[in-house]
Amino acid sequence: MNAHPQQRHLEESASFDAGVLEYIRQATQCGLYEIRGMGAKRRLPTFDDLVFLTASASRYPLEGYREQCSSRTVLGTRFAERPIELEIPVTIAGMSFGSLSASAKDALGRAASEMGTSTTTGDGGMTPEERRSSKTLVYQCLPSRYGFNPDDLRQADAVEIVIGQGAKPGGGGMLLGQKVSPRVAGMRTLPEGIDQRSACRHPDWTGPDDLAIKIQELREITDWEIPVYVKMGATRVFDDVKLAVKAGADVVVIDGMQGGTAATQHIYIEHAGIPTLAALPQAVAALEEMDMLGEVGLIISGGIRTGADVAKALALGADAVSIGQAALIALGCNNRCHHDGNDWVDVDDDYGQLETAPGFCHHCHSGRCPVGIATQDPDLERRLLPEVAAAWVKNYLQVLAMEVTTMARACGKSDVHHLEREDLVALTVESAAMAGVPLAGTSWIPGAD
Amino acid sequence: MTASRDFDLAEMSVRELNEFLHRELPELVDVSQGASIHDDDPLTRINVFNPNGGHSIAAGLDCAVEVEIHGHAGYFIAGMNKQARVTVHGNVGWSVAENMMSGEVRVKGHASESAAASMHGGLAVIEGDASSRCGISLKGGRVVVAGNVGHFSAFMAQAGTMIVCGDAGANLGDSLYEAVIYVGGKIHGLGADAREEPMETSDVEAVRSLLSEADVEGDPETFRRVASARSLYHWNADAHQEY
Numbered sequence: 001m002n003a004h005p006q007q008r009h010l011e012e013s014a015s016f017d018a019g020v021l022e023y024i025r026q027a028t029q030c031g032l033y034e035i036r037g038m039g040a041k042r043r044l045p046t047f048d049d050l051v052f053l054t055a056s057a058s059r060y061p062l063e064g065y066r067e068q069c070s071s072r073t074v075l076g077t078r079f080a081e082r083p084i085e086l087e088i089p090v091t092i093a094g095m096s097f098g099s100l101s102a103s104a105k106d107a108l109g110r111a112a113s114e115m116g117t118s119t120t121t122g123d124g125g126m127t128p129e130e131r132r133s134s135k136t137l138v139y140q141c142l143p144s145r146y147g148f149n150p151d152d153l154r155q156a157d158a159v160e161i162v163i164g165q166g167a168k169p170g171g172g173g174m175l176l177g178q179k180v181s182p183r184v185a186g187m188r189t190l191p192e193g194i195d196q197r198s199a200c201r202h203p204d205w206t207g208p209d210d211l212a213i214k215i216q217e218l219r220e221i222t223d224w225e226i227p228v229y230v231k232m233g234a235t236r237v238f239d240d241v242k243l244a245v246k247a248g249a250d251v252v253v254i255d256g257m258q259g260g261t262a263a264t265q266h267i268y269i270e271h272a273g274i275p276t277l278a279a280l281p282q283a284v285a286a287l288e289e290m291d292m293l294g295e296v297g298l299i300i301s302g303g304i305r306t307g308a309d310v311a312k313a314l315a316l317g318a319d320a321v322s323i324g325q326a327a328l329i330a331l332g333c334n335n336r337c338h339h340d341g342n343d344w345v346d347v348d349d350d351y352g353q354l355e356t357a358p359g360f361c362h363h364c365h366s367g368r369c370p371v372g373i374a375t376q377d378p379d380l381e382r383r384l385l386p387e388v389a390a391a392w393v394k395n396y397l398q399v400l401a402m403e404v405t406t407m408a409r410a411c412g413k414s415d416v417h418h419l420e421r422e423d424l425v426a427l428t429v430e431s432a433a434m435a436g437v438p439l440a441g442t443s444w445i446p447g448a449d
Numbered sequence: 450m451t452a453s454r455d456f457d458l459a460e461m462s463v464r465e466l467n468e469f470l471h472r473e474l475p476e477l478v479d480v481s482q483g484a485s486i487h488d489d490d491p492l493t494r495i496n497v498f499n500p501n502g503g504h505s506i507a508a509g510l511d512c513a514v515e516v517e518i519h520g521h522a523g524y525f526i527a528g529m530n531k532q533a534r535v536t537v538h539g540n541v542g543w544s545v546a547e548n549m550m551s552g553e554v555r556v557k558g559h560a561s562e563s564a565a566a567s568m569h570g571g572l573a574v575i576e577g578d579a580s581s582r583c584g585i586s587l588k589g590g591r592v593v594v595a596g597n598v599g600h601f602s603a604f605m606a607q608a609g610t611m612i613v614c615g616d617a618g619a620n621l622g623d624s625l626y627e628a629v630i631y632v633g634g635k636i637h638g639l640g641a642d643a644r645e646e647p648m649e650t651s652d653v654e655a656v657r658s659l660l661s662e663a664d665v666e667g668d669p670e671t672f673r674r675v676a677s678a679r680s681l682y683h684w685n686a687d688a689h690q691e692y
Contacts, residue, residue, distance in 0.1 A: 145567040145586055150509055150529040189588040189607045194682040203586040204544035204566040213504050217525040220467045221509030
């Protein structure tokens with residue numbers, strides 16, 4: 001005799017839970033791995049697992065509303081004649097025209113310029129719109145070299161050699177055919193509408209010894225005027241940073257596994273690289289061992305969301321952070337509505353057509369972005385008004401800057417770059433081990449000698 | 450009248466040479482007017498002596514001038530060149546003429562790996578052999594190799610034309626887009642999505658014209674054409690490792 005339904009206990013398999021079942025079902029139907037945008041969705045140790053030991057009797061705070069706290073940030077002082085000078089330690093990460101609409105790039109540039117910080121090009125070259133709107137623009141040199149040319153290089157404020165990114169370290173770029181519009185195809189010298197999968201290695205150099213010569217070439221072409229950044233996905237961070245420094249980088253950019261992408265294989269996003277929290281102390285340790293901390297700039301990225309994240313990153317030794325997904329969310333990514341200049345317009349149905357919903361969307365790869373950010377469709381792109389969206393991003397950057405200076409003052413610092421590791425403790429054993437700071441309430445740093 | 454100027458890299462650095470080429474040289478050359486903006490004769494030729502395997506010599510030029518490098522040179526010679534005609538009287542290391550936009554780069558000897566990598570325009574001529582990945586990521590322009598090329602040459606080449614008068618190593622034209630390759634010698638294997646196609650009359654004429662422009666000997670009638678089958682332009686789950 002069957003048990004009454006209300007008494008039946010259904011036990012989900014921990015190994016084969018609903019997500020895994022769906023993964024296998026999808027595989028059986030498609031025969032192709034999942035490709036999607038955004039970053040890792042799994043739960044990871046983050047900066048949330050750290051807290052500040054702000055001032056009390058043993059430390060002297062600054063007045064939060066009266067005393068100045070500098071957030072000025074200078075990057076690329078090692079070799080370049082014209083280092084990058086920023087008003088805030090938050091930069092906009094490289095995101096391509098192609099993955100993003102021209103309007104989105106334009107809006108990011110306007111917001112960054114208003115806040116005195118930099119934006120970065122992406123795989124596909126530099127658009128006139130972003131050059132015009134970005135006071136300080138970092139020009140990426142990627143393995144694909146799409147649209148890469150000496151004229152744009154000379155009008156860049158810095159050049160960033162991209163070895164990898166946190167969402168897909170070891171993998172190449174990807175832009176599916178629905179986003180390879182005539183303009184995108186023209187900039188990349190590709191046939192319109194093809195699925196563009198770019199190389200994961202640079203065409204003209206391979207190992208770190210070659211990288212040194214490549215950096216020298218870029219310096220020669222730009223007459224040693226602009227800084228050379230080297231960006232890497234966070235994997236073997238300690239060794240990689242040392243090699244980049246030895247190769248002559250002015251600035252090293254480390255992108256943790258929470259870093260986003262417009263399109264890549266799910267297996268990269270969730271299963272490659274290490275968390276940003278774990279990567280940053282390794283990068284700092286490498287610079288310290290080479291006695292290059294402060295001489296070679298360090299930018300950390302991958303899942304930076306709040307002023308608290310920024311402050312903690314600086315305290316752990318970063319000179320600046322870079323934001324990508326957070327900047328897109330500030331533009332309206334995953335909003336239920338877009339703004340037409342007068343009013344909000346509900347686009348929930350458009351999310352539904354992508355079989356997702358606001359707050360859950362990672363369909364940048366589809367080119368059908370309901371809010372006009374990650375698309376090349378002219379009708380969809382019109383949903384993002386650069387002047388409106390730029391104001392949102394500017395406000396968001398302003399909040400980040402206000403929060404980090406607020407926290408710095410509370411720690412007794414008159415400069416956000418004076419935040420230090422000693423200001424932090426960890427709430428979990430694993431974050432204490434990764435960050436190299438004591439577990440809260442103890443003097444214990446797991447793994448420390 | 451024209452003028453030339455000599456530079457000796459035994460007595461000055463590559464950086465000093467390149468700074469002259471970028472900053473002072475354009476003011477000394479004005480081809481459109483047939484005279485420099487100064488009263489002197491226009492400077493049309495630069496001689497570089499004792500390159501001694503130096504890297505990045507004459508990189509980043511943007512000026513209609515002839516640069517003669519007398520000896521063997523290192524990596525990234527004439528990188529990102531625009532307008533200039535650069536000749537190396539010797540061998541070169543990796544990535545000669547990488548990302549060239551226009552002009553001409555000629556190597557009288559052999560070239561190491563990745564010659565003309567990611568080139569967008571202009572003419573690159575290797576009078577000897579080129580090593581592996583010659584013409585990798587090619588985005589336009591013309592590449593002529595009088596000798597052989599190594600494996601994975603024209604890998605992911607997107608546009609432009611490459612002529613190999615000798616033999617081509619394995620995986621020629623792997624993941625080709627719209628670039629076209631002509632090979633006069635033996636092909637040791639084609640890469641994914643590359644295929645041999647019939648030589649049409651227009652192809653023979655294209656080879657003849659390009660050999661003439663490059664001043665390289667060869668019988669256009671004996672060349673074979675390699676281009677993309679375009680079967681990997683869109684995701685094909687059954688292609689497995691072919692990508």
